[in-house]
Amino acid sequence: MQRLVGNDAVARIFDRPEHRAERGSGAGIAVARMMSVAAFNDQIQQHRRGKKILPVQQALAEYHALSVEDYEGRSAKLELLQRTITTYLERSKTKEHREAVEQLSSEAGREPALKLGKLLRMARRHEAVYRRLLEVKARPDAVEQVRLLQRAHDEVLALTSAEQDDDLGLIGVGVLDWITQIAGKMITTGNAAxxxxxxxxxxxxxxxxxxxxxxxxxxxxxxxxxxxxxxxxxxxxxxxxxxxxxxxxxxxxxxxxxxxxxxxxxxxxxxxxxxxxxxxxxxxxxxxxxxxxxxxxxxxxxxxxxxxxxxxxxxxxxxxxxxxxxxxxxxxxxxxxxxxxxxxxxxxxxxxxxxxxxxxxxxxxxxxxxxxxxxxxxxxxxxxxxxxxxxxxxxxxxxxxxxxxxxxxxxxxxxxxxxxxxxxx
Ligand SMILES: [Zn+2]
Structure with missing residues (x-):
């Protein structure tokens, strides 16, 4: 192993006491870098436990239930966890678990799965659109090209309305322009058929x-x-x-x-x-x-x-x-x-x-x-x-x-x- 800053960081993570307990539990390599459910419960038990903390506990448990390699799934659960933490901090009057949830939120923000999972989800969405666009290039018939582009445009609109994606948004604008160019050529060349x-x-x-x-x-x-x-x-x-x-x-x-x-x-x-x-x-x-x-x-x-x-x-x-x-x-x-x-x-x-x-x-x-x-x-x-x-x-x-x-x-x-x-x- 080379001595790199990143390796040190990983070593430090695995050495933290709350994670040590999870090693050797049959999973082989220790993987959980996020606080475990047990460690989180330990922290909040020092206080009176209200109902408002339950969604946070639930989201953390759902995160840990996923397989390590399920980056997309884990990323989605980390986002859910962060939303439940924000809601807790907004709604809880006493905020007695503030310290514990803030630590959890910061760990979630540093977890590599958060970004990689997001990227994989985005790649999947983009791939479908890119494939359609390459298909257009392969078609000789202008009418078919326009129809495929209209479909690609609809797909982009559906994806960008479900989730903010500036890159796809720009692709949508480009696809619309492409449709207009092909249809415009049908007009300028007088191709009535x-x-x-x-x-x-x-x-x-x-x-x-x-x-x-x-x-x-x-x-x-x-x-x-x-x-x-x-x-x-x-x-x-x-x-x-x-x-x-x-x-x-x-x-x-x-x-x-x-x-x-x-x-x-x-x-x-x-x-x-x-x-x-x-x-x-x-x-x-x-x-x-x-x-x-x-x-x-x-x-x-x-x-x-x-x-x-x-x-x-x-x-x-x-x-x-x-x-x-x-x-x-x-x-x-x-x-x-x-x-x-x-x-x-x-x-x-x-x-x-x-x-x-x-x-x-x-x-x-x-x-x-x-x-x-x-x-x-x-x-x-x-x-x-x-x-x-x-x-x-x-x-x-x-x-x-x-x-x-x-x-x-x-x-x-x-x-x-x-x-x-x-x-x-
Ligand atoms: Zn009219």
């Missing part, structure tokens, strides 16, 4: 949802309605949007969706359901190329009523999102942004101007649309973006695992179902 195939793959995913018993019936009915139009749509990559197709050779509608979205597949499938709802409304109401989400030929008062009712629904949803417990802040922000988008002003007018400029509508249609804008001000968004947003929320809520019994989910289901009946009626 690839874009269509990519879009159809996501439509298939919504079809799986429509067939899934775990999805609320209201959502499944809506998805079936949306999917009925899947064959009259050309799918393209790009900023989400739906228009009547200008290509006489093409299908009736052109629907764009973004392949790379920050919150991954749930966000992407939500925006797809949103766009498919525009198609559904276009088919149901045949109400101008702007795809207004209401019956044609409504009177002024009827339009005002629609705007008022829908605005109330959006306001209520806003309040329910705030009151919903445990929602991830990024999701809250995404929902709120979408709700404000659904109720924003000037939207019908903006659409009308763009369409007029592009020669997609004539002046009388433009004038008719301006009437809608004026009647709905300042929230004309609800006339083009209401059913769309509700259906989008239903897809998110399911894929995010929001509690179906919550008021937020229930209210959204009821509002979306009312709109489905409207479109059908």
């Amino acid at each position: 690839q874009q269509h195939r990519l879009g159809e793959g996501d439509v298939d995913k919504l079809a799986e949802m429509a067939a899934d018993d775990a999805v609320p019936d209201v959502t499944r009915n809506i998805l079936r309605e949306l999917l009925a139009n899947r064959g009259i749509i050309d799918y393209r990559s790009g900023t989400p949007g739906t228009t009547l197709s200008s290509d006489p050779e093409g299908r009736k509608y052109t629907l764009k969706n973004l392949a790379g979205q920050p919150l991954g597949t749930p966000e992407r499938l939500g925006s797809l359901a949103h766009e498919l709802t525009h198609v559904s409304a276009g088919e149901a109401y045949e109400n101008t190329p702007v795809l207004l989400l209401l019956r044609r030929n409504l009177g002024d008062d009827e339009i005002r009523d629609v705007v008022r009712q829908r605005s109330e629904v959006l306001d209520r949803l806003n309040a329910l999102v705030d009151a919903h417990p445990g929602l991830d802040p990024q999701r809250v922000e995404t929902i709120k942004w979408k709700l404000s988008y659904g109720g924003s002003g000037g939207k019908v007018e903006t659409y009308a101007q763009n369409y007029l400029r592009a020669g997609k509508i004539d002046q009388p249609t433009y004038d008719a649309l301006l009437r809608y804008e004026n009647l709905a001000a300042p929230r004309s968004g609800v006339l083009v973006e209401f059913d769309t947003v509700l259906n989008q929320l239903l897809v998110w809520f399911h894929l995010w695992g929001i509690d179906q019994r919550s008021e937020l989910y229930g209210f959204t289901l009821r509002a979306a179902e009312r709109q489905r009946r409207e479109r059908r009626g």
